[in-house]
Amino acid sequence: MKPNTGKYVQQLRAIKVTINKEYVLAFVAVILGLLAGAALMLLTGNNPVSGYYYLFRGGLMNVERVGNTLATATPLIFTGLSVAFAFRTGLFNIGASGQMLIGGLFATAVGLTLDWPKPLLLPVMVFAALVGGGLWAALPGWLKARFNVHEVVATIMMNWIAYWTVFYTVPRYFKGPFLETESQRIPYNASLKLNSLTSLFGGSYINLGIFIALLFVLIAAVILERTTLGYELKAVGFNRHAAESAGISVNKNIILSMTIAGALAGLGGATFYVGYASNMQIGVLPSHGFDGIAVALLGANTPLGVLGASVFFGLLHTGKGFMNAMTRIPPEIADTVMATIIYFAATSIMVERVWTRWRAKRGGVR
Amino acid sequence: MWLVFVQIFPYAVTYTIPLLITALGGLFSERSGIVNIGLEGLMVIGMFTSALVIYTLEPVYPGTAVWFGLMAAVIAGSLFSLLHAFACITLNANQVISGIAINMIAGALTTYLARNITGSGNILIVHSLSRKTIPVLSQIPLVGRLFFTQTYATTWVVLAILALSSFVLYKTVFGLRLRACGEHPHAADSAGINVYLIRYIGVMLSGALAGLGGAIVIVTYSGEFSGTASGLGFLALAALIFGQWKPAGILAATFFFGIASTVANVSQVIPALAVIPGIILKTSPYILTLFALVLSSKFSQVPKALGEPYDKGKR
Numbered sequence: 001m002k003p004n005t006g007k008y009v010q011q012l013r014a015i016k017v018t019i020n021k022e023y024v025l026a027f028v029a030v031i032l033g034l035l036a037g038a039a040l041m042l043l044t045g046n047n048p049v050s051g052y053y054y055l056f057r058g059g060l061m062n063v064e065r066v067g068n069t070l071a072t073a074t075p076l077i078f079t080g081l082s083v084a085f086a087f088r089t090g091l092f093n094i095g096a097s098g099q100m101l102i103g104g105l106f107a108t109a110v111g112l113t114l115d116w117p118k119p120l121l122l123p124v125m126v127f128a129a130l131v132g133g134g135l136w137a138a139l140p141g142w143l144k145a146r147f148n149v150h151e152v153v154a155t156i157m158m159n160w161i162a163y164w165t166v167f168y169t170v171p172r173y174f175k176g177p178f179l180e181t182e183s184q185r186i187p188y189n190a191s192l193k194l195n196s197l198t199s200l201f202g203g204s205y206i207n208l209g210i211f212i213a214l215l216f217v218l219i220a221a222v223i224l225e226r227t228t229l230g231y232e233l234k235a236v237g238f239n240r241h242a243a244e245s246a247g248i249s250v251n252k253n254i255i256l257s258m259t260i261a262g263a264l265a266g267l268g269g270a271t272f273y274v275g276y277a278s279n280m281q282i283g284v285l286p287s288h289g290f291d292g293i294a295v296a297l298l299g300a301n302t303p304l305g306v307l308g309a310s311v312f313f314g315l316l317h318t319g320k321g322f323m324n325a326m327t328r329i330p331p332e333i334a335d336t337v338m339a340t341i342i343y344f345a346a347t348s349i350m351v352e353r354v355w356t357r358w359r360a361k362r363g364g365v366r
Numbered sequence: 367m368w369l370v371f372v373q374i375f376p377y378a379v380t381y382t383i384p385l386l387i388t389a390l391g392g393l394f395s396e397r398s399g400i401v402n403i404g405l406e407g408l409m410v411i412g413m414f415t416s417a418l419v420i421y422t423l424e425p426v427y428p429g430t431a432v433w434f435g436l437m438a439a440v441i442a443g444s445l446f447s448l449l450h451a452f453a454c455i456t457l458n459a460n461q462v463i464s465g466i467a468i469n470m471i472a473g474a475l476t477t478y479l480a481r482n483i484t485g486s487g488n489i490l491i492v493h494s495l496s497r498k499t500i501p502v503l504s505q506i507p508l509v510g511r512l513f514f515t516q517t518y519a520t521t522w523v524v525l526a527i528l529a530l531s532s533f534v535l536y537k538t539v540f541g542l543r544l545r546a547c548g549e550h551p552h553a554a555d556s557a558g559i560n561v562y563l564i565r566y567i568g569v570m571l572s573g574a575l576a577g578l579g580g581a582i583v584i585v586t587y588s589g590e591f592s593g594t595a596s597g598l599g600f601l602a603l604a605a606l607i608f609g610q611w612k613p614a615g616i617l618a619a620t621f622f623f624g625i626a627s628t629v630a631n632v633s634q635v636i637p638a639l640a641v642i643p644g645i646i647l648k649t650s651p652y653i654l655t656l657f658a659l660v661l662s663s664k665f666s667q668v669p670k671a672l673g674e675p676y677d678k679g680k681r
Contacts, residue, residue: 040475044482092462094403143656147663152462153607154659156403156600157652163597168645285597290466297463330481332474339470346463347453 022300025348029298030312032351033341037333046329055334058322059315065322067204071276073314075100077213078268079292080299080306081220082261086151087301088224089257090237095140095155096265097289098162099133103266104273105166106132108183108280111190112174118189125190126212126270133266134259136162141258145251151258159285167282176279183280192275209271214307216264221303223260233257265289294342313338370638374628376497376516380587382624384409384579387524388602389609389616390531391575397535397611398568399548399671400454401461404447404468405576406599411446412439412580414476417489417591420584424492432495436520436581443577444570446472451569455562458675469599477593489591491584495520520582527575532613544568548669551676561676576602604655610662611669623651 038048059069079096086093093099106128114121140154174183188195192207224230235243236253244250268288273280291313298312299305320334344351388405395402402408416435423431449471453464481487497516504514535541543564546554551561579602580595605623609615630647633639662668 040478044479094462094466143660147660149656149659149663152401152403153603154656157604157656160597160600160604160652161649164645164648167648168643290470293463293466294470330478330487332478332481332487335474336471336478339467339474342463343449343453343467343471346459346467347457349457349459 023305025351026298026300026305026309026345028351029341029344029348032344033337036340036344037337040336041329041333044329046327050327051323051329051333054323054326055316055319058319058326059317060319061322062202063200064202064204065318067201067206069311069314069318070210071205071207071314072317073310074207074209074213074275075268075272075286075288076291076295076310076313077217077307078264078271079288080295080310081216081303082265082268083292083296084299084301084303084306085220085224085233085264086257086261087296088237089233089253090240091141091144091254091257091261092152093137093155093258093261093265094152094293095137095158095262095289096268096292097286098155098159099136099262099265100269100272100286100288101162101166102136103129103133103269104280105169105269106266107270107274108170108174108186111186111274112184114190115187116189121190122192122208125274126267129266129270130263131266133269134263136266137262138255138259141255141262144258145254159289163283163285166280170280170282174280181282185279186274190274191278192271193278205276207271207275209275212267212271216267217303217307220264224303229256265292268292291338294338294345297342297345367638370636372511373636374625374632374639375512377632378621378624378628379521380518381627382620383518383521383524383586384582385598385602385605385620385623386579386617387527387582388576388579388599389605389620390528390613391572391579392603392606393535393572393611393613393616394531394544394568394575395572396606396672397548397669398544398565399551399669399674399676400451400565400569401465401673402450402569402572403462403465403600403603404450404472405572405602406595406597407465407469407472408443408447408573408576409580409583409595409599409602410469410472410476410593411573412443412577413584413588413591413595414480414489414580415439415442415577416581416584417491418480418483420491420493421489428493432493432585435491435585436578439577439581440574441577443580444574446577447569447573448566450573451566454675455565455569458677461673461675473593476591480591480593487593491589494589495585518586520586524578524582528613528617535613540564545669547676548671551671551674555676555678565676601651604651608651608655608658610658626650 041048041051059065079100082096083093107125110125110128111121136158140151140158143149143154144151170183171180176182176184192209194208197206198204224234232248233253235246235248236250240250272286272288295306295309295313298309316334316338320331323329324331388409392402392405416439419438420431420435423434450464450468453459454461477487480489495518497518499516500514504510535545543554543559546559547561547564555561576599583598584591601623605616605619609619626647629639629642630644633644
């Protein structure tokens with residue numbers, strides 16, 4: 001045994017402790033968000049206990065609902081992974097919504113153009129979505145690497161370019177038979193929905209996307225934790241200058257990280273537009289991109305954390321309709337809770353300060 | 367072509383004004399050093415507040431309810447922006463994440479409240495602001511027709527605020543201090559300026575003006591609150607960057623965006639305009655902003671301390 005093994009073990013412990021702390025802070029943010037939601041329900045004359053009861057029941061009460069929760073979580077897992085992946089390289093991907101739209105557009109275009117058998121068509125569609133989203137994010141990555149254009153602004157611009165691209169492309173080339181504002185319906189052989197899976201979950205929206213998502217949670221975790229690529233990406237995120245002097249090409253890794261992030265979001269687009277939904281609506285920038293930021297933040301930017309947080313958000317999204325039907329509480333309470341959770345996650349330093357002060361008062365040792 | 371231009375000009379102005387005032391709000395925040403991508407959400411707050419106040423007061427004060435609505439939006443916007451200011455300035459939180467949270471809270475919370483009030487989640491106002499022609503000035507050849515016919519009173523209010531902001535920013539002590547906080551907060555601090563206070567004021571001004579921007583959308587061309595500003599806040603952010611964080615630049619950028627959007631919207635009615643595809647017109651603001659960012663990467667006008675939390679202990 002090498003003499004410095006003890007040091008490594010110590011370092012490992014330190015890493016474990018910091019991750020634990022991040023999960024604790026995320027948990028506190030969730031609790032505070034739920035409390036804020038409860039306060040809002042009280043203020044508007046509603047009963048928060050029954051509100052939350054029906055909210056959670058609505059997402060869990062039978063296999064169909066559970067299926068819907070998973071189906072709603074699927075695109076969130078992808079956008080969450082996308083944001084988390086870029087974040088590990090020190091990049092902020094606000095453009096997951098746009099990348100999702102382009103991924104969805106590519107998948108839809110392939111699905112409506114080719115009339116191939118399902119097992120052959122689906123991989124091509126999914127790959128098209130991956131390429132579309134990846135390319136859409138590669139541009140801001142390149143702008144960042146080459147011209148030092150801030151990726152936050154660049155990806156926001158790319159979101160709206162994607163929005164208008166879909167707005168004009170879908171009616172022009174893939175117009176549905178009834179409305180100007182939506183594409184044709186995706187035929188069954190081009191849909192990620194599987195009859196046997198749908199009936200297993202009592203007719204829910206669940207589709208093959210969830211399995212692709214689980215696969216990519218695993219892939220992302222392996223890339224980040226077990227490969228040289230992941231090590232280099234994280235090294236750039238920790239300290240650009242140190243990485244540079246260690247011979248890691250910062251610019252290459254920035255472009256690569258954004259491209260992978262975009263590809264993940266593009267896959268999310270496929271699972272949403274040709275999985276969960278059955279056609280593409282124009283004039284909507286999907287909220288998943290921003291929810292993805294929340295999910296990544298709550299999941300401490302780790303693939304497993306993202307998975308957990310996505311399922312939680314999926315649960316809230318699925319339960320809100322049921323809650324609205326059973327009580328008189330508007331469904332937007334769920335969105336308010338989620339938004340408040342992000343705010344509390346962003347300001348978690350406040351919790352940390354209170355915690356430290358409390359510990360100091362008790363005379364405890366940190 | 368001139369005739370077409372005269373025809374669409376009032377619509378372009380109507381579309382420009384809310385963008386202009388919102389981008390101007392963003393300017394105050396960003397020149398003080400705080401990134402504000404919450405403009406979209408602050409606009410939604412302004413839209414909700416103005417629609418609600420006007421909806422409530424319309425039966426009582428049919429003529430003046432609109433103005434009460436505008437004022438309420440200014441107050442609500444500045445109060446709501448305190449959330450962003452508190453997170454970014456007092457807690458040194460990530461300004462981008464806080465901005466996103468602001469956008470999400472604003473959209474969800476206002477729709478939640480609107481549903482509690484009206485049931486549908488939309489708030490419709492009956493009496494919008496009406497277009498007026500200014501008596502004497504409208505008789506001036508060319509200019510009179512263009513600028514002084516069919517104008518909203520809010521347009522003049524906004525232009526007055528723009529002129530005043532320009533003056534405040536470049537000719538007053540407060541403006542100098544605000545810019546100093548965005549460029550070099552430590553230097554500002556050692557000169558005895560309260561960086562935190564100045565930044566709080568900057569963010570609150572952005573909230574007030576973005577709230578006003580949202581309210582102007584309601585009282586001029588929209589007439590209805592529906593829970594979203596449909597990306598106008600992000601367009602204003604693009605204008606702020608394309609205009610290089612300067613009042614005159616913002617005016618030019620927003621007017622250009624206004625023209626482009628109007629041409630795209632009316633191109634089906636006016637055949638002369640249909641030659642340019644809508645997709646190019648609608649995406650041009652964002653593409654141009656990307657180009658502006660690339661070009662300005664060498665000689666950028668971006669406030670130097672933008673996005674960095676101010677830490678007294680760091681030198």
